[in-house]
Amino acid sequence: MPTVVSAENLMKKYGDIVAVDGINFSVEQGECFGFLGPNGAGKTTTIKMIQCVSPKTSGKLEVLGMDVDLYPKEIKRNLGVVPQENNLDPDFTVYENLMVYSRYFSIPKNEAKERIEKLLKFMQLEEKRDAIIERLSGGMKRRLILARALLNEPKRLILDEPTVGLDPQARHLIWDRIRSLKKEGVTTILTTHYMEEASQLCDRLVIMDYGKILVEGRPEDLVREQIGTSILETKANPEVLSCLQKMKQEFEIVGDTIHIFTDSPSDLMFNLMGQCRLSQTTVRPATLEDVFLKLTGRALRE
Amino acid sequence: MASYLKFPKVSNWAWKVWMRDWKVFMKTYKVNFILPFLEPILYLLALGFGLGGFVGPIDGIPYAVFLAPGLISISIMNSAFFECTYGSYVRMYYQKTFDAIIATPLNLDEVIAGEIFWGATRSLINASFMLIVVIAFGLVSLPMALIIIPFSFIAGLLFSALAMCFTAISPNINALNYPIFLLITPMFLFSGTFFPISALPQPIQYASFATLPLVHVVEISRALTLSRWSGFLPLNLIWIIIVSFLLFVISINLMKRRLIA
Structure with missing residues (x-):
């Protein structure tokens, strides 16, 4: 071409x-x-x-x-x-x-x-x-x-x-x-x-x-490579944070929410639920916006 | 400094920009044509015939006759200068017209050249209307005075190129008041418009000839309306042409620095 x-x-x-x-x-x-x-x-x-x-x-x-x-x-x-x-x-x-x-x-x-x-x-x-x-x-x-x-x-x-x-x-x-x-x-x-x-x-x-x-x-490739298929979001509190650290689980903190990138959300959810006391937990598909924020950070640009 | 004298890349496409401005002008042609008629009539009544009644003849010429070419020259200056300062600034900064045009095959050099030619055209239009008025009052010698029509375009280029330089360096539209108060108003008064420049002290006369564009325009206009020739006229014309050309080149380079650095 x-x-x-x-x-x-x-x-x-x-x-x-x-x-x-x-x-x-x-x-x-x-x-x-x-x-x-x-x-x-x-x-x-x-x-x-x-x-x-x-x-x-x-x-x-x-x-x-x-x-x-x-x-x-x-x-x-x-x-x-x-x-x-x-x-x-x-x-x-x-x-x-x-x-x-x-x-x-x-x-x-x-x-x-x-x-x-x-x-x-x-x-x-x-x-x-x-x-x-x-x-x-x-x-x-x-x-x-x-x-x-x-x-x-x-x-x-x-x-x-x-x-x-x-x-x-x-x-x-x-x-x-x-x-x-x-x-x-x-x-x-x-x-x-x-x-x-x-x-x-x-x-x-x-x-x-x-x-x-x-x-x-390609947009869908970038999402898959950078994030995975899904994001598990859960409320951040010290107890959950130390539990996740103990499990050597990688995560990001956004405000008072924890983001965990994953390709197999149900396994992850099952696993974490067993170990840590998660609250207000949701799983959603990863989007280009997640890639964007991961790469360029969340600090405001003026 | 040399970068401000870089020769612009202007082709005949610049006329497309001229044409845009012409179309806008013609949309409100009634207003645009009434004002240039009204202004000289007011000035002639107040100064030529009112004040003129108290002023004796100058060099054997009645005051109104002396004044007429001065008024035409002022009109040449003002129409080009205001068009390429306020008019161009609005199109450049507020309307983003230049940005829209340079996204097409035209380049910025052609846009600015078109604007400068348009400013000179405004001078030609306004000077022609004033000429009709002063002819009606019997204040000029014909047919020589008709040469003012093409001359007003050349003189208009001088003032529109000068104006474009200020437009290119003004940080905001209010800053355009500075050249108007510091340059245009003194020129309006001290360029042989209302009284002969020979009434001023000799050093000031020389300084005026060297630096004030309007002086040269008034000299030529007065020679044309009175049919009175002097050996200096070619020098006046050469001064106008050389300075116009330099300002034309400089204004385009200043605009490039401002808009597409």
Whole structure:
């Protein structure tokens, strides 16, 4: 399969601050590739280098086999971008936003009109065509931005936090559209804070922190390798803690709860119940969020 | 320093940015066209004919006739400067319009160039309306005065490029008040607009010629409205072209440092 993006030892510094610290990854055609990480992990910086907006400091970065420093116009012509911040043009209506944007891609006017009709329909925005941007809900704005990103009919889509701040209905509509684009063979690069979004959409993802890639893999593989199938949660008290230590059982303490990662929850439960006096105990399936928190820690990032 | 003089990569795609600004302008064209008519009429009535009644002729020219090219020059300066300070700052910072455009095949150099050309276009539009007013009052010599129309675009580039430099370095929108009070207001008063620059002490005259862009614009505008030629005019024009070009290059590099470092 041809490679859409390939990065080798990619580095980005702002003065003395290292935002992206020598990462390697590649995105293959047709897949949905995710970047996960806490705020300031370097996800958006990486995305901005891929879309030829922010120049790299060192290393190699090729998009569609072209060097980002040498062929920015050609690369950008072939990308659709949904930015993190809504940057729709408030001076124009919904329809005008798309029309003006199509000119930046030199799409002929009649062709642009046809595409806009299709996209308004695809994004369920037909009734809002003459609305001014201010009057749109958060979900409509995001849908319009996705429509705008599709104007040049890109085969590669970059989505930087596509559903941030949306209600579940709006989020599911966006997910649904991203999936149908994927079926048409569109390659997607996604950053997100929402673990559910990543598990729903990504074929493969990396978890980043402090500018480095911590792990890479398929979401379900990462969960199995890093955590196991399940997590047993039980209330922490000194008695239980010393009992677990005596049994040499590994565990994590989160607030007043003990987390134990396991592949065989019923055996573990049976075993522990016999030895220690557990209370308020539940077993739940392990998720990507558990992997994320295990790798990046629980300390707040500001 | 050399990094601020790096030659920008501007292609004719910059006109797409110009076109965006033009479309927005035309959405409210009625308001946009009334103001440039109203302003010169007020100034001419108050200063040209009101104050002018107490002021004798300057170099044998009635005061209103002397004042007319000064008013046109001020309008050239203000329209470009305000468009590329407040206008561009809002588009850059609040509306994120520049970010949206550079995600397309256009680059930042082209976005800034388009904005600067648009600022100069505002000068051309406003100067043309003022010209109609002063022609109606019979204050200029025709057809020479019509050359002000293309000239206002060139002079507009000077002020829009200058404005863009300030937009690139302003930490916030309020900081744009500094160049307006410290540079634009003194220029408005001391560039030969309301009285001949020769009334000032000699060292100040030299300093004005060397540093105040508006001085050169007023010199040329007045020569055009009066049909009076002097040997210095080519020097004024060369000064405007060279400084505009330098500011154009510097402003693009400053913007790159600000937005895509």
